[in-house]
Amino acid sequence: MTAPGGTPRQMAPPISAADQLIVALDFPDAGSALSLVERLDGIARWYKVGLELYIAEGNALLASLRARGYSVFLDLKLHDIPQTVASAVRSASRSGAEMLTVHACGGPEMLTASADAAGDRTRILAVTVLTSMDEPQLAAVGTTRSPAAQVELLAELAFAAGIRGFVASPQEVGSLRRHFGAEVTLVAPGIRPLSSDPGDQKRVGSPRSAIAEGANYLVVGRPITRAADPAAAAKAILMEMETTSG
Numbered sequence: 001m002t003a004p005g006g007t008p009r010q011m012a013p014p015i016s017a018a019d020q021l022i023v024a025l026d027f028p029d030a031g032s033a034l035s036l037v038e039r040l041d042g043i044a045r046w047y048k049v050g051l052e053l054y055i056a057e058g059n060a061l062l063a064s065l066r067a068r069g070y071s072v073f074l075d076l077k078l079h080d081i082p083q084t085v086a087s088a089v090r091s092a093s094r095s096g097a098e099m100l101t102v103h104a105c106g107g108p109e110m111l112t113a114s115a116d117a118a119g120d121r122t123r124i125l126a127v128t129v130l131t132s133m134d135e136p137q138l139a140a141v142g143t144t145r146s147p148a149a150q151v152e153l154l155a156e157l158a159f160a161a162g163i164r165g166f167v168a169s170p171q172e173v174g175s176l177r178r179h180f181g182a183e184v185t186l187v188a189p190g191i192r193p194l195s196s197d198p199g200d201q202k203r204v205g206s207p208r209s210a211i212a213e214g215a216n217y218l219v220v221g222r223p224i225t226r227a228a229d230p231a232a233a234a235k236a237i238l239m240e241m242e243t244t245s246g
Protein backbone atom coordinates (compact mmCIF):
# COMPACT_ATOMS: atom_id res chain seq x y z
CA MET A 1 0.00 0.00 0.00
CA THR A 2 1.19 3.57 -0.64
CA ALA A 3 0.52 6.44 1.76
CA PRO A 4 -2.44 8.65 0.77
CA GLY A 5 -0.97 11.63 -1.04
CA GLY A 6 2.20 9.62 -1.67
CA THR A 7 4.22 11.27 1.11
CA PRO A 8 5.85 9.24 3.87
CA ARG A 9 4.91 10.46 7.34
CA GLN A 10 6.96 10.29 10.51
CA MET A 11 5.84 8.48 13.67
CA ALA A 12 4.98 10.68 16.65
CA PRO A 13 7.68 10.72 19.37
CA PRO A 14 7.44 7.82 21.85
CA ILE A 15 5.33 8.24 24.98
CA SER A 16 5.36 6.16 28.13
CA ALA A 17 4.01 2.60 27.97
CA ALA A 18 1.51 3.35 30.75
CA ASP A 19 -0.12 5.91 28.43
CA GLN A 20 -0.45 3.25 25.74
CA LEU A 21 -2.03 0.42 27.73
CA ILE A 22 -5.85 0.22 27.78
CA VAL A 23 -7.31 -2.33 30.18
CA ALA A 24 -10.62 -3.83 28.95
CA LEU A 25 -13.18 -3.74 31.77
CA ASP A 26 -15.19 -6.71 30.53
CA PHE A 27 -17.28 -7.07 33.69
CA PRO A 28 -21.04 -7.29 34.31
CA ASP A 29 -21.25 -4.55 36.95
CA ALA A 30 -19.54 -1.47 38.34
CA GLY A 31 -18.56 -3.20 41.60
CA SER A 32 -16.35 -5.79 39.93
CA ALA A 33 -15.00 -3.29 37.39
CA LEU A 34 -14.03 -0.72 40.03
CA SER A 35 -12.48 -3.34 42.28
CA LEU A 36 -10.07 -4.23 39.43
CA VAL A 37 -9.44 -0.51 38.84
CA GLU A 38 -8.44 -0.18 42.51
CA ARG A 39 -6.04 -3.11 42.21
CA LEU A 40 -4.40 -1.37 39.23
CA ASP A 41 -4.11 1.99 40.99
CA GLY A 42 -0.92 3.76 39.91
CA ILE A 43 -0.33 1.28 37.06
CA ALA A 44 -3.06 1.72 34.39
CA ARG A 45 -4.32 5.07 33.11
CA TRP A 46 -6.80 3.96 30.43
CA TYR A 47 -9.87 1.73 30.63
CA LYS A 48 -12.07 0.34 27.89
CA VAL A 49 -15.79 0.10 28.64
CA GLY A 50 -17.72 -2.14 26.26
CA LEU A 51 -21.36 -2.98 25.71
CA GLU A 52 -21.75 -5.38 28.66
CA LEU A 53 -20.66 -2.89 31.30
CA TYR A 54 -22.05 0.22 29.58
CA ILE A 55 -25.54 -1.28 29.19
CA ALA A 56 -25.48 -2.29 32.86
CA GLU A 57 -24.04 0.89 34.35
CA GLY A 58 -24.20 3.67 31.73
CA ASN A 59 -22.61 7.08 32.09
CA ALA A 60 -22.41 6.85 35.90
CA LEU A 61 -19.58 4.32 35.52
CA LEU A 62 -17.78 6.56 33.02
CA ALA A 63 -18.13 9.46 35.48
CA SER A 64 -16.63 7.29 38.26
CA LEU A 65 -13.63 6.44 36.10
CA ARG A 66 -13.13 10.02 35.01
CA ALA A 67 -13.50 11.32 38.59
CA ARG A 68 -10.59 9.02 39.51
CA GLY A 69 -8.52 10.64 36.74
CA TYR A 70 -8.65 7.83 34.18
CA SER A 71 -9.14 8.10 30.42
CA VAL A 72 -12.02 6.16 28.89
CA PHE A 73 -12.32 4.25 25.62
CA LEU A 74 -16.03 3.66 25.03
CA ASP A 75 -16.29 0.61 22.77
CA LEU A 76 -19.90 0.74 21.54
CA LYS A 77 -19.21 -0.19 17.89
CA LEU A 78 -22.04 2.03 16.65
CA HIS A 79 -23.77 1.07 13.39
CA ASP A 80 -27.11 2.65 12.39
CA ILE A 81 -28.44 5.32 10.05
CA PRO A 82 -26.20 8.43 9.92
CA GLN A 83 -28.56 10.67 11.95
CA THR A 84 -28.92 8.12 14.75
CA VAL A 85 -25.19 7.43 14.95
CA ALA A 86 -24.40 11.17 14.93
CA SER A 87 -26.78 11.69 17.87
CA ALA A 88 -25.25 8.76 19.75
CA VAL A 89 -21.75 10.13 19.10
CA ARG A 90 -22.82 13.52 20.52
CA SER A 91 -24.22 11.82 23.66
CA ALA A 92 -21.06 9.76 24.08
CA SER A 93 -18.89 12.85 23.60
CA ARG A 94 -20.77 14.56 26.45
CA SER A 95 -19.97 11.59 28.69
CA GLY A 96 -16.29 12.55 28.37
CA ALA A 97 -15.10 9.39 26.59
CA GLU A 98 -11.76 10.06 24.90
CA MET A 99 -12.22 7.31 22.29
CA LEU A 100 -15.39 5.85 20.76
CA THR A 101 -15.85 3.10 18.15
CA VAL A 102 -18.11 2.99 15.11
CA HIS A 103 -18.38 0.26 12.45
CA ALA A 104 -16.73 1.31 9.19
CA CYS A 105 -19.22 -0.88 7.27
CA GLY A 106 -21.93 1.66 8.22
CA GLY A 107 -20.87 3.44 5.01
CA PRO A 108 -19.44 6.82 3.96
CA GLU A 109 -22.38 8.96 5.11
CA MET A 110 -22.51 7.35 8.55
CA LEU A 111 -18.74 7.71 8.94
CA THR A 112 -18.78 11.37 7.93
CA ALA A 113 -21.69 12.05 10.29
CA SER A 114 -19.76 10.35 13.14
CA ALA A 115 -16.58 12.32 12.50
CA ASP A 116 -18.54 15.59 12.34
CA ALA A 117 -20.55 14.88 15.50
CA ALA A 118 -17.59 14.01 17.75
CA GLY A 119 -16.66 16.68 20.28
CA ASP A 120 -13.09 17.99 20.56
CA ARG A 121 -12.17 15.50 23.29
CA THR A 122 -13.55 12.38 21.60
CA ARG A 123 -11.58 10.53 18.95
CA ILE A 124 -13.66 8.31 16.68
CA LEU A 125 -12.11 4.93 15.92
CA ALA A 126 -13.37 2.87 13.01
CA VAL A 127 -13.71 -0.87 13.44
CA THR A 128 -13.06 -2.48 10.04
CA VAL A 129 -13.54 -6.27 10.00
CA LEU A 130 -14.20 -7.93 13.32
CA THR A 131 -11.56 -10.50 14.19
CA SER A 132 -14.38 -13.06 14.50
CA MET A 133 -15.12 -12.67 10.75
CA ASP A 134 -13.09 -15.05 8.58
CA GLU A 135 -13.56 -15.69 4.84
CA PRO A 136 -16.63 -17.99 5.20
CA GLN A 137 -18.30 -15.58 7.66
CA LEU A 138 -17.74 -12.67 5.25
CA ALA A 139 -19.01 -14.73 2.30
CA ALA A 140 -22.19 -15.52 4.27
CA VAL A 141 -23.00 -11.80 4.43
CA GLY A 142 -22.19 -11.27 0.75
CA THR A 143 -18.57 -10.07 0.89
CA THR A 144 -16.38 -12.01 -1.52
CA ARG A 145 -13.15 -10.10 -0.78
CA SER A 146 -10.56 -11.57 1.57
CA PRO A 147 -10.65 -10.19 5.14
CA ALA A 148 -7.38 -8.32 4.44
CA ALA A 149 -8.78 -6.67 1.27
CA GLN A 150 -11.99 -5.77 3.11
CA VAL A 151 -9.99 -4.19 5.98
CA GLU A 152 -8.10 -2.10 3.42
CA LEU A 153 -11.27 -0.98 1.63
CA LEU A 154 -13.07 -0.02 4.87
CA ALA A 155 -10.02 1.76 6.29
CA GLU A 156 -9.77 3.88 3.12
CA LEU A 157 -13.49 4.65 3.36
CA ALA A 158 -13.18 5.77 6.99
CA PHE A 159 -10.06 7.84 6.25
CA ALA A 160 -11.83 9.59 3.36
CA ALA A 161 -14.71 10.37 5.74
CA GLY A 162 -12.31 12.18 8.09
CA ILE A 163 -11.73 9.40 10.63
CA ARG A 164 -8.14 9.19 11.83
CA GLY A 165 -8.23 6.18 14.11
CA PHE A 166 -8.66 2.42 13.66
CA VAL A 167 -9.07 -0.65 15.78
CA ALA A 168 -6.89 -3.31 14.20
CA SER A 169 -5.63 -6.77 15.08
CA PRO A 170 -1.87 -7.01 15.70
CA GLN A 171 -1.58 -8.63 12.26
CA GLU A 172 -3.09 -5.58 10.51
CA VAL A 173 -1.35 -2.83 12.49
CA GLY A 174 1.84 -2.88 10.42
CA SER A 175 0.16 -2.53 7.03
CA LEU A 176 -2.23 0.20 8.28
CA ARG A 177 0.73 2.11 9.77
CA ARG A 178 2.72 1.84 6.56
CA HIS A 179 -0.30 2.93 4.52
CA PHE A 180 -1.57 5.85 6.57
CA GLY A 181 1.62 6.96 8.35
CA ALA A 182 1.67 8.80 11.69
CA GLU A 183 -1.58 10.64 11.00
CA VAL A 184 -3.75 7.81 12.30
CA THR A 185 -4.17 6.37 15.77
CA LEU A 186 -4.00 2.56 15.83
CA VAL A 187 -5.51 0.63 18.72
CA ALA A 188 -4.75 -3.10 18.88
CA PRO A 189 -6.73 -5.67 20.87
CA GLY A 190 -5.86 -9.38 20.77
CA ILE A 191 -2.68 -8.85 22.79
CA ARG A 192 -1.15 -11.82 24.53
CA PRO A 193 2.09 -11.75 26.54
CA LEU A 194 4.31 -14.63 25.41
CA SER A 195 3.54 -16.69 28.54
CA SER A 196 -0.27 -16.38 28.44
CA ASP A 197 -3.20 -18.42 27.10
CA PRO A 198 -4.65 -16.95 23.85
CA GLY A 199 -8.24 -17.83 24.95
CA ASP A 200 -10.71 -17.34 22.06
CA GLN A 201 -8.52 -14.73 20.31
CA LYS A 202 -7.05 -16.08 17.08
CA ARG A 203 -5.23 -13.17 15.46
CA VAL A 204 -3.07 -12.39 18.48
CA GLY A 205 0.26 -10.62 18.91
CA SER A 206 2.65 -9.90 21.76
CA PRO A 207 2.81 -6.46 23.40
CA ARG A 208 6.32 -6.00 22.03
CA SER A 209 5.47 -6.89 18.43
CA ALA A 210 2.25 -4.81 18.37
CA ILE A 211 4.16 -1.72 19.52
CA ALA A 212 7.01 -2.44 17.11
CA GLU A 213 4.50 -2.73 14.23
CA GLY A 214 3.18 0.75 15.06
CA ALA A 215 0.25 0.42 17.49
CA ASN A 216 -0.33 3.57 19.55
CA TYR A 217 -2.45 1.75 22.13
CA LEU A 218 -2.84 -1.88 23.19
CA VAL A 219 -6.15 -3.19 24.56
CA VAL A 220 -5.63 -5.97 27.07
CA GLY A 221 -8.43 -7.79 28.85
CA ARG A 222 -8.14 -11.30 30.23
CA PRO A 223 -4.34 -11.50 30.56
CA ILE A 224 -4.78 -8.80 33.24
CA THR A 225 -8.38 -9.14 34.47
CA ARG A 226 -8.16 -12.92 34.99
CA ALA A 227 -4.62 -13.00 36.35
CA ALA A 228 -4.14 -14.17 39.92
CA ASP A 229 -2.26 -10.90 40.45
CA PRO A 230 -3.62 -8.32 37.97
CA ALA A 231 -1.17 -5.61 39.06
CA ALA A 232 1.82 -7.90 38.47
CA ALA A 233 0.40 -8.97 35.07
CA ALA A 234 -0.11 -5.33 34.01
CA LYS A 235 3.41 -4.39 35.11
CA ALA A 236 4.87 -7.31 33.14
CA ILE A 237 3.01 -6.15 30.01
CA LEU A 238 4.25 -2.58 30.50
CA MET A 239 7.81 -3.91 30.75
CA GLU A 240 7.38 -5.85 27.50
CA MET A 241 6.05 -2.70 25.81
CA GLU A 242 8.88 -0.55 27.15
CA THR A 243 11.54 -2.68 25.54
CA THR A 244 10.51 -1.13 22.20
CA SER A 245 8.81 2.16 23.16
CA GLY A 246 11.95 3.47 24.93
Ligand code: C5P
Binds near residue numbers: 169189220
Ligand atom coordinates in the same frame (compact mmCIF):
# COMPACT_ATOMS: atom_id res chain seq x y z
O1 C5P B 1 -9.65 -10.44 27.00
P1 C5P B 1 -9.05 -9.90 25.74
O2 C5P B 1 -7.64 -9.35 25.93
O3 C5P B 1 -9.18 -10.83 24.58
O4 C5P B 1 -9.98 -8.62 25.47
C1 C5P B 1 -9.88 -7.89 24.34
C2 C5P B 1 -10.92 -6.80 24.31
O5 C5P B 1 -10.83 -6.18 23.04
C3 C5P B 1 -12.35 -7.26 24.49
O6 C5P B 1 -13.05 -6.26 25.22
C4 C5P B 1 -12.87 -7.35 23.07
O7 C5P B 1 -14.25 -7.05 22.97
C5 C5P B 1 -12.07 -6.27 22.37
N1 C5P B 1 -11.89 -6.44 20.93
C6 C5P B 1 -11.28 -7.54 20.36
N2 C5P B 1 -11.12 -7.66 19.01
C7 C5P B 1 -11.54 -6.70 18.21
C8 C5P B 1 -12.17 -5.57 18.75
C9 C5P B 1 -12.31 -5.49 20.12
O8 C5P B 1 -10.85 -8.43 21.06
N3 C5P B 1 -11.36 -6.80 16.91
